[in-house]
Amino acid sequence: xxxxxxxxxxxxxxxxxxxxxxxxxxxxxxxxxxxxxxxxxxxxxxxxxxxxxxxxxxxxxxxxxxxxxxxxxxxxxxxxxxxxxxxxxxxxxxxxxxxxxxxxxxxxxxxxxxxxxxxxxxxxxxxxxxxxxxxxxxxxxxxxxxxxxxxxxxxxxxxxxxxxxxxxxxxxxxxxxxxxxxxxxxxxxxxxxxxxxxxxxxxxxxxxxxxxxxxxxxxxxxxxxxxxxxxxxxxxxxxxxxxxxxxxxxxxxxxxxxxxxxxxxxxxxxxxxxxxxxxxxxxxxxxxxxxxxxxxxxxxxxxxxxxxxxxxxxxxxxxxxxxxxxxxxxxxxxxxxxxxxxxxxxxxxxxxxxxxxxxxx
Numbered sequence: 001x002x003x004x005x006x007x008x009x010x011x012x013x014x015x016x017x018x019x020x021x022x023x024x025x026x027x028x029x030x031x032x033x034x035x036x037x038x039x040x041x042x043x044x045x046x047x048x049x050x051x052x053x054x055x056x057x058x059x060x061x062x063x064x065x066x067x068x069x070x071x072x073x074x075x076x077x078x079x080x081x082x083x084x085x086x087x088x089x090x091x092x093x094x095x096x097x098x099x100x101x102x103x104x105x106x107x108x109x110x111x112x113x114x115x116x117x118x119x120x121x122x123x124x125x126x127x128x129x130x131x132x133x134x135x136x137x138x139x140x141x142x143x144x145x146x147x148x149x150x151x152x153x154x155x156x157x158x159x160x161x162x163x164x165x166x167x168x169x170x171x172x173x174x175x176x177x178x179x180x181x182x183x184x185x186x187x188x189x190x191x192x193x194x195x196x197x198x199x200x201x202x203x204x205x206x207x208x209x210x211x212x213x214x215x216x217x218x219x220x221x222x223x224x225x226x227x228x229x230x231x232x233x234x235x236x237x238x239x240x241x242x243x244x245x246x247x248x249x250x251x252x253x254x255x256x257x258x259x260x261x262x263x264x265x266x267x268x269x270x271x272x273x274x275x276x277x278x279x280x281x282x283x284x285x286x287x288x289x290x291x292x293x294x295x296x297x298x299x300x301x302x303x304x305x306x307x308x309x310x311x312x313x314x315x316x317x318x319x320x321x322x323x324x325x326x327x328x329x330x331x332x333x334x335x336x337x338x339x340x341x342x343x344x345x346x347x348x349x350x351x352x353x354x355x356x357x358x359x360x361x
Contacts, residue, residue, distance in 0.1 A: 012177040015168065017184040018140050028183075029140070033147035035180050036061075041068060043157040043171050044144050045185030046136040048109050048193050048211055049164040049318070050171050051080065051154030052179065053144075056090075059121040062153050066123070068178040071160040076126040077153040078111050078194070079133050082145035090131055090151060092117050097221060098199040104220045107137035109194040109211025124153050134194055140185040156193065157182075163249050163318040163353070166191050170322055191315035192345050197224070206230065209345040211314075230348050249318065249353045251325035251332060253285065257354040259336025259347075260361035263307070267292045269361045270333050274298050277331050285324035287334040289313065300327040310342045317349060 016028035032042045039061040042053045052068060054061040056079045066073055079090060084102055087094050091114035098112055116131035125131055136142065145152055156164040159174040166188040175182075195210035197217065206214060206226040217224045258269050274284050274297055285300040286293070293303040302320035305312030324332050334350050337343045351358065 013172065013175070013179055014181045015172075015184050016181060019186075028181075029144050029147050032144055032181050032183055033149070036144075036148040036152060037150060039064075040180040041065065041178075042144070043175065043179055043182040044141050044154070045183065045188060046080075046138045046141045046154075047189045048136070049166055049188050049191070050157040050168070051136075051141075051152075052157035052175065053080070053152040053154040055148075056124055056151040056153035057119060057121065059123050062121055062123040065153065065155065068175060069155065069158070069160045071155065073123070074126045075155075075160075076128060076132060077124050077155050078196075079120075079124065079131060080141065080145060080152045080154050081133060081135050082142045084135065086151060087114070087133060090117055090120060090133060091115060095199060097204065100220060101197065101199070101204075101217070102135075105212050105216075106135040107142065108135070109137065109190055109192075110134060110217075111194045111196040111208075111210075113196065113198040113200060113207065115200060130198075130200055132196060138185065138189075140183060144183060161250055163251060163321040164193060166315075166318050170318070173322075189315070190311075191317060191319070192342075192349060195345070198227075201225070209348045211342070211345070213341045214344060215341060226344075230344070231351065249321070249349045250355065251321045251353070253325055253329050253332045254357065255321075255332045255334060255350075255354040256357045256359060257334050257336055257350050258359045258361065262361075263289075263292065265361040266335050267295060269359060270296060270335065273333055273359070282330040283328070285327055285329035285332045287317075287320050287324065287332060289335055289337075292335065298329075298333070300324055300329055307337065310337060310346060313337065314342050314346050317346060321353065 036042050039058050054065050093115045111132050111134040113130050120131050157171045158165050165171045168184040190211045193210050195212040196208040198205040203223045260266050277284050284298040286296045286298045289307045290303050293301050302323050304316045337346050339347050
């Protein structure tokens with residue numbers, strides 16, 4: 001089985017590469033911060049995925065995010081901050097529960113939904129009366145935010161609907177020539193977006209599962225609900241959080257998700273589907289765990305990692321979807337995973353990528 005990747009085209013967007021230990025003034029972050037203050041677009045790394053940033057208080061700058069991504073205007077954005085005191089400047093009510101969550105998980109992959117202040121442009125919140133805030137756990141991101149001196153609205157730095165980018169190559173494939181500068185901080189550590197937690201509800205509600213699990217949240221906050229949209233591939237109405245509406249995280253190829261309680265049943269169904277697609281003269285790629293990847297007769301397969309190390313599976317998920325797309329397969333079949341811990345976020349992304357193409361065994 002031969003797998004090859006497409007070579008990158010010549011880059012047009014300026015790339016600033018940083019390595020730890022670094023000094024912002026020597027690594028070009030001062031330049032990137034000035035671009036943000038002037039209303040430009042800057043891509044930067046976080047611990048989750050790469051973000052496409054603009055001055056969150058500048059409506060014209062924020063509108064540039066939507067144009068670059070081709071993002072629907074009713075899909076709200078997350079504002080990134082570097083100091084917890086900034087919450088008081090952006091949110092109307094920072095409750096005791098919300099403070100407890102921030103103290104436990106910031107900096108980190110947790111976004112808090114809070115009542116917004118009037119200074120937040122409607123473009124950021126899609127007209128909602130709430131705002132999404134988070135403090136990323138990435139030294140490059142925090143240094144950039146501090147250097148810029150402004151809150152930065154930043155969705156994932158990809159074409160809307162595509163798998164989120166975890167490397168600069170992913171960013172440039174989608175946004176080369178559409179942004180002012182890309183800050184290259186290497187591969188993202190977590191690989192899935194942040195958990196979005198609505199703190200305006202009692203109990204708090206997870207609107208999008210992510211890098212902080214429901215179990216972790218409940219250890220700090222007590223009972224936490226999870227929105228039904230996490231289990232649907234589409235949701236009607238105006239979304240209260242990114243990832244709640246539209247097809248997300250999807251490669252160009254059709255994705256079919258196979259899930260069940262027993263791994264042997266899952267792998268048998270995957271092989272059955274491969275044979276069926278081959279009979280239709282379709283090529284197949286498989287997104288599989290390390291335990292099963294060698295047992296599939298597909299044109300291409302990508303090993304996400306062991307099923308007993310779901311953090312590795314999460315880190316590799318978007319990379320794997322993009323890798324298989326580069327193999328030009330017609331169909332991508334993905335194995336399902338236990339819906340607990342970080343597995344809840346993995347399954348959320350796979351369901352969204354499959355857009356309802358779910359096979360249960």
